[in-house]
Amino acid sequence: MPVNTPDEFAAGLGLTPTEAARRTQIIDATTEVVADEGYDRASFARIVARAGLSSTRMISYHFAGKAELMTATLTALADEHDRFVAERVPSTGDRAESLRWSIEAEIAFLAERFRQSRALTEIARHARDGDGARLGGALLHDLRVGRLERQLHQGRQEGVFGTFDVKVMALAIRQAIDGVCDRLADEPGLDPRTYAAELTRLFARATSAP
Amino acid sequence: MPVNTPDEFAAGLGLTPTEAARRTQIIDATTEVVADEGYDRASFARIVARAGLSSTRMISYHFAGKAELMTATLTALADEHDRFVAERVPSTGDRAESLRWSIEAEIAFLAERFRQSRALTEIARHARDGDGARLGGALLHDLRVGRLERQLHQGRQEGVFGTFDVKVMALAIRQAIDGVCDRLADEPGLDPRTYAAELTRLFARATSAP
Amino acid sequence: MPVNTPDEFAAGLGLTPTEAARRTQIIDATTEVVADEGYDRASFARIVARAGLSSTRMISYHFAGKAELMTATLTALADEHDRFVAERVPSTGDRAESLRWSIEAEIAFLAERFRQSRALTEIARHARDGDGARLGGALLHDLRVGRLERQLHQGRQEGVFGTFDVKVMALAIRQAIDGVCDRLADEPGLDPRTYAAELTRLFARATSAP
Amino acid sequence: MPVNTPDEFAAGLGLTPTEAARRTQIIDATTEVVADEGYDRASFARIVARAGLSSTRMISYHFAGKAELMTATLTALADEHDRFVAERVPSTGDRAESLRWSIEAEIAFLAERFRQSRALTEIARHARDGDGARLGGALLHDLRVGRLERQLHQGRQEGVFGTFDVKVMALAIRQAIDGVCDRLADEPGLDPRTYAAELTRLFARATSAP
DNA sequence: AATGAATGAGAGTTCATTCAT
DNA sequence: CATGAATGAACTCTCATTCAT
Missing domain, CATH: 1.10.357.10 (Tetracycline Repressor, domain 2)
Known part of the structure; x- marks a missing residue:
């Protein structure tokens, strides 16, 4: 059976490839921060620092809020x-x-x-x-x-x-x-x-x- | 074998009865808040509200800091x-x-x-x-x-x-x-x-x- | 020899014009408060009051902390x-x-x-x-x-x-x-x-x- | 010419020997803290810790306030x-x-x-x-x-x-x-x-x- | 698609001082 | 003479979020 490519998968959720890549980048950084410093310390500030992003605005832009970010990370x-x-x-x-x-x-x-x-x-x-x-x-x-x-x-x-x-x-x-x-x-x-x-x-x- | 009264026990740690009572009161309130709302939400403000104390200063007065409060609660x-x-x-x-x-x-x-x-x-x-x-x-x-x-x-x-x-x-x-x-x-x-x-x-x- | 405009100078430090202006505004207010009331009394609260800013958050946003604010003011x-x-x-x-x-x-x-x-x-x-x-x-x-x-x-x-x-x-x-x-x-x-x-x-x- | 003993000197100011001794003890601790950590950090808490006193109440008892403590220390x-x-x-x-x-x-x-x-x-x-x-x-x-x-x-x-x-x-x-x-x-x-x-x-x- | 700028709320902690005995 | 107990105010700093482009 044919398997979706990541892009096709993302498109299925209504995400452009760029969006999907950004979300992945943020989710990965979130994973690292949570693993290394614990959930409580996983603030937007620490996550953007780890991901090398310019501002926390980037997270707010791609996720509705912290709850969604954590849900998405958990799901991934x-x-x-x-x-x-x-x-x-x-x-x-x-x-x-x-x-x-x-x-x-x-x-x-x-x-x-x-x-x-x-x-x-x-x-x-x-x-x-x-x-x-x-x-x-x-x-x-x-x-x-x-x-x-x-x-x-x-x-x-x-x-x-x-x-x-x-x-x-x-x-x-x-x-x-x-x-x-x-x-x-x-x-x-x-x-x-x-x-x-x-x-x-x-x-x-x-x-x-x- | 004789058992220490709470007061004697407290005195053994260098605590006055009043002090011991206050610490107990605060520890009990901390227990309730942590149990009901989770560790992250157990702020000094919520604990004093639960304990019916006048200000968060009361906690700082009886415990060296949040870490000591949590250690004391855990021990109790x-x-x-x-x-x-x-x-x-x-x-x-x-x-x-x-x-x-x-x-x-x-x-x-x-x-x-x-x-x-x-x-x-x-x-x-x-x-x-x-x-x-x-x-x-x-x-x-x-x-x-x-x-x-x-x-x-x-x-x-x-x-x-x-x-x-x-x-x-x-x-x-x-x-x-x-x-x-x-x-x-x-x-x-x-x-x-x-x-x-x-x-x-x-x-x-x-x-x-x- | 050509002299940098303030904006060019700020850009050289990686600051946008707005950012540079805000920093200047805050530094000026800090100077006034320190001069008039002394270093000890130069709290964020007094500085924002002098600068006419909305909250102390404004200072924290533009400077990493009080030490950096003071260093920047001293340098200026x-x-x-x-x-x-x-x-x-x-x-x-x-x-x-x-x-x-x-x-x-x-x-x-x-x-x-x-x-x-x-x-x-x-x-x-x-x-x-x-x-x-x-x-x-x-x-x-x-x-x-x-x-x-x-x-x-x-x-x-x-x-x-x-x-x-x-x-x-x-x-x-x-x-x-x-x-x-x-x-x-x-x-x-x-x-x-x-x-x-x-x-x-x-x-x-x-x-x-x- | 006869010189006053410390006690006589203290009595001249209306101080009992005990009072004078306590004041001296506090003034000495204040001197140490100010010298070692700076004026700003010379809080009552640090002074009592240095003097080995039980509480800051001791200072308030012997001096009308922080200003008087500092004046007395300066004078001494x-x-x-x-x-x-x-x-x-x-x-x-x-x-x-x-x-x-x-x-x-x-x-x-x-x-x-x-x-x-x-x-x-x-x-x-x-x-x-x-x-x-x-x-x-x-x-x-x-x-x-x-x-x-x-x-x-x-x-x-x-x-x-x-x-x-x-x-x-x-x-x-x-x-x-x-x-x-x-x-x-x-x-x-x-x-x-x-x-x-x-x-x-x-x-x-x-x-x-x- | 992304960013700059700003914000109100709340965090824990420290401050000198005061009310009781 | 001394202490225990308590307090309100102020402090810096961090939080996730929102309004503009």
Whole structure:
């Protein structure tokens, strides 16, 4: 099946190529600042400094506001994350095996795209709109654990797993991986592969049929 | 054994009763604001409004700065949390049993002291000093997972558990519980007991001897 | 030789005409406030009130901070001072004569541009950055006595002066003139011409060949 | 003639010994802070920290306000300065000789009591009351140059000096010495004796009979 | 498609001082 | 003689956003 080029994709959203490029540039800078300095410090001023833009006006011009900027960044990061993981998890075969591949892929994403991981969890945790309401809500939750839930659900139907609540298990897996992301941020020397192996075994046991 | 009265405890830190009371009042208001509106919105102005104080000067008078206020609040919340959990986990008996009790107690804390839970995770995740460095670091990590690590370590030595990395398992448990806290914040209708039961089983299996 | 227009000069520094005009406006107001009320009382609030601006935000927008504002003001005043003096001191002729002209010019600057003089000495004496370190240091010292030092140095080489340490003599002259500035501030009725005549004679004798 | 003990002196002003001691302690701390950090940064908070007092209330209790504290500190420093200089200048003998001794003594004061010198000039230059009016005014001026003026006046009457305006000459001497104080603050390595020798010669020539 | 210019609101912090005992 | 407790005002600086071209 034919794949859209970035330009075609952008045009589909009503964006000119220039606009799309600028948005990408700003989103990338936002990702870096959020990852390196934390969500709270990711002000327009710091983002334009990182992107090498002339004024914060550039952001306001391309995004309706801070909430939209963060939503767009979050979406872009989630897309990148999903593509990364999907590439590494075979769509065929045993679901129990798939879960192992998923956890490995998640940890690989942490290791190879650390900044993106960091920014993703930071924004998911902190982002609120002007009134203090959390962005995303149920939508955001699905963005982060939906894939795992569906995977577990299928596995349970296929009988390769034991008895457990799919939602809770998916949440636990997601949180465990995010926790590893925090650990790597605090102590950069740690080896991600250790976590991959341990978490794989942990959740293999937790989900195993009796 | 004789227990210190609050006043005696305060005096031990060089605080007068009045001072200790004010600090408590401010810490409680900070807890509420952080829990209800999030860390970012917990400005001095909102805290004094909640506490019914006359001006933000009152906070500056009793705490050296925002970082100290947040550290003090975090410490108070961690103390309360630890006491709550310790009261509900028998110090004798099977370690595997203890782990179940611990998870139940953690979820009970979420349910019965939701604001404190919320504030605790918010501050632990967000708090940074003026330069953007995360408060606590390794110390903070130990504050949150240390108890679990020690519990798991003893159980492994006693042979009641299977083979796993204690640090990773403790992290996964802590994160799973924090994730439940997030879920309850997003959808207040959820029943904590479901999570308690599911997580208890999940980690019982994950830690079980083969 | 062609002289840059102010706009061209501003453009050379990367400033638009509007920006340059605003900076000048703010610098002028700063000069007035510092001269009339002293360095300590020269807050952003008083400066915007004097300049007729809408808010202190205007200053923050055009200057990186208070230190930069003061540095810019000091530089502008020093430039004006140097131009004023240079216009009144013939570059040819006897160095001993030049020294007399310099002292006369300095006193004339005091008399004719009293506020600028006052602001210049105030800022030079008080200005510190956020950490309490004095602005300028050696650079500032050169800004204030460098011209005199060079003048005395040349005169000594030409043999029109007696024996003395150039640095000390330059410092004494500079300080004597600044002292006159203080006197005029305390008692506005005093006649600058008296000081000009007296100081001219004083330093003529002090520097004269035996 | 009998000399008052400090206690008797204090009692003469209506102060108990305890009060006098506290005032001295506070004045000394003020001197240190002003000398080390500058007048602007000499807040009550920094002074009590330096003096090891419990709260700023202690200052307010012993002094009517900041203006009185600074006046008292200035007076104490001026007294110490005058005593120091008087001890080193013979009251008999040639006035021209006396002037040389005075300058030497002034520089010695700079060198041996640097903090006191620094604080003295800082307060003399900066101190203003709440309305921005300079403290002291004419009184302060006399405090600083009065001794020199009287010395020069007598010398002129005795015919040992040439023709000059006493007030201007006194001002020039005072300012030259204060300028040396500034230099020593900026570059601590400088040798005060050089300045003593140079200034002695400078003003010997400037005041000499033709 | 981009930019220059400006802005009101709010942030945390520090200031000297005063009211109680 | 001393202290604890509290306070209103002012400070500089940063925030996201908007009005003009």
